[in-house]
Amino acid sequence: MAGSADLLATWEAGLGEAPAGRALLLHRTARPDLDAAALPRLPVGERESDLFALRRALFGERMQVRLGCTACGEDMEFDLDAGEFAENLAGHGSAAPGRGAGNCATSHDGPAEARRPIAALPAERLVRVSEGGWEVEFRLPGVADLTAAARAADPRGALIARCLVSAEYAGEVRPADALPAPVQHRIAEAVEAADPGADVTLNVACPECGQATRAELDIASYLWTELDAWARDVLLDVHLLATAYGWSEPEILALSPLRRRYYLELCADV
Template identity: 45%
Template sequence: MASPTDMLAAWEIGLALPASSLQRTVLLHALARPGQEAAELLGVPVGTRDAELLDLRIALFGEVLSVRIDCPECGAELEFDVDATGLAAPAPRTEPEPLTEGDWTVRFRLVTSADLLAVRDGAAGDRRRELAARLVLDARRGGRAVRGDRLPERIVHLLAEAVATADPAADISFALECPDCAARMRTPLDAATYLWDELDSWARTTLADVHALASSYGWTEPDVLALSPLRRRYYLELAGHG
């Protein structure tokens, strides 16, 4: 698991990145796989990445997620806790079953962070087709090879559905019912956003602890970070900061 030093370093870098950005997501994923090269991280399927981010969040901050959303039907503000342990789907297969439709057969791979980075600046329609082209390993119509960027719109649409089916963990969500209007909804969970918000809160609290203990005892940041949470809290109380 990531050390407090690694967590603070990631937080410091992440502050300079746009909120909810893909770069910040990849940065957080590096905490889940310490020591792994960036190229390897970028090549991990999105569902696997998000499941690992959720596992990291559980390891660092516990199993309970505090969720706050507005009901899309009546606008009521809903606050509730969710058990994060059962949200992520099982890891996807390395290579999914080919898409077959009529005389078409398309072998494809799953979406990775590298793919999303590559298409992020295009228009919505262009991104969809460009992403499809990147995912195609081999496309044939009636036995004749077809380039991934020459697929008809119908096959591009079916390919998008096949990719989503093959990697269900890429769309983590949970069902709930509004207590005010009884509307049923399915709410997506952005594992990176939840993890970042809690990392941000933890980092600011930790730096405040470092400041208080450094002022009281002359300790360095590594000295404070080396303390267990229980011992740190005890020293803060002794120094009058509890």
Template identity: 35%
Template structure:
């Protein structure tokens, strides 16, 4: 990441752009030529993985986050390791056969993982989850081969398809298994890689400006040259420029 990427996130978040759009723009900027098209084609799990790796490059392995206990509202301070959050994510959005069980029957679904393009298309859909299922599930059949119309899904079948979707791309929704220190309640909470990274970058907006100012004053480089430096290099120069 360079300062330009950090600024892109800060501006997009301040403008209230949807998270999926900011993610595509950031990954696109970091992937180079044709980046946004490539970022849209990536599975959600791959996008989350890349965000975590970008964050690790910028802020380090440990992640300080907060969660709140759903039973007693206690705030939990979390100290997470990036390596423990990373899991395998599908590299391609190719269709695969998934077995599932619903309504006391075994089913076969031909489905593919959700991509950034799907998430973008789902923006504004009245029911984004149903929209994504319709888009990513091609066929559903009972295990004896009898096809089932996708327009006629029971609640149980939707839940089983959602579960198959999670097995297909576990990194699409990172979940933390937590225990509340106050009431001992055990619960599972989602970890939002994009939200975490964007909040940390937004919190540094003033610091980025101070670094650009300090380097500009000391080295007489242009703003775009300083913002184009890789983040560790910029910070090293800024530390020297700010040293008494």
């Protein structure tokens, strides 16, 4: 687990980044065991799982979520259990919300890895589809694939072209643009089933009007907001303790949160 100094460095680096860059920085913190260049090629659901694990390690199990009802405009606040949520996603592609929420479901239209020989791809990152005489192998998309496809005139076609490993019809190899619509639909279904945590959607019943509001749970954005608030609090602590005791930032950050809080209470009593 990254220490306070490392987390502050991640926060500082992310201040000038767009949301995608911040998500990558958070993923690097969550997966220091992997080369940074490999992270955007992981299946989206794997990244989301990594970020949930980081969030739990940094800030605990309880997640407070606030949404506005799309029907009546009422603010809705409820809790999610991050551990249970992540476990449900990993287990069967759905997640149970906390108090005050309705239900959750997941769907995927995710990203993937750069084109590689099939033998080099882990089996769990491939889906195989047989439909109408077609035999197709497709790799689970990663963030890099989604980002590149979004820039194309035909995002769906671009994503298929990037992630297609092989396609055969009647024993003949065929290109991505030859895939008929029913085969593309089956690929989308297979990807969603294989990577259910790639897109998490909350379906929350409003306690005022009873109507359901659907909203995406963007764990990267949620976690960044928490990290930003934490970092600003820590820097305030550093300022106060440095002013009171003359300690350096590394010395203050080396203190446990409990000892740091105790010294701050002593400063307030003076």
